[in-house]
Amino acid sequence: MTTDHPDGFEPASLYLDAAILPKHGSVGAKALRTLATLAAGLMTNDLESGPSVLDLVVTRRESGNEVLRVSAGTVQESDRLLARVRHDLDTKSVADFIAEWRAPDSDSAPVD
Template structure:
């Protein structure tokens, strides 16, 4: 059976969003003070529960375009069960 036959896709229980990285302003200031040679991650990708708002996953969105990463995660939320989604996206 597919996920759609059950009607229980991860997106029924979880949501994903980009949130400014904690202490982002301080990191930018430090990067500027050191000549701007470091790669500063601006966003974290955060997956949280819809019912409680509790964070399930928080990871730096520092590979490529953060908005593209968010789109990939949102697509998986629409297509996969919670278990399958977490198996793929939760850091080991």
């Protein structure tokens, strides 16, 4: 693949994409998370408190297979996390990105 980088560096963003998506789970689990978020928001007067209903998902552009799925936190936190991941995708190779973002004890999807 040809790149615009004179040194031959190919950023991970050529091969990977990142997005914020709803968490996986059954309808019941999603309903419980939503209720817990609403209850926590009412108790603390902070509608962003409670369990996260969002995941940051990194996928392979070519196949759509998930490379990474982690909790994205609140809406504000998820925006910052997505910006950080997209920056890393633009400035790191695929191997470096995966090495940095994949913790050994991560519950994210396996790298294919």
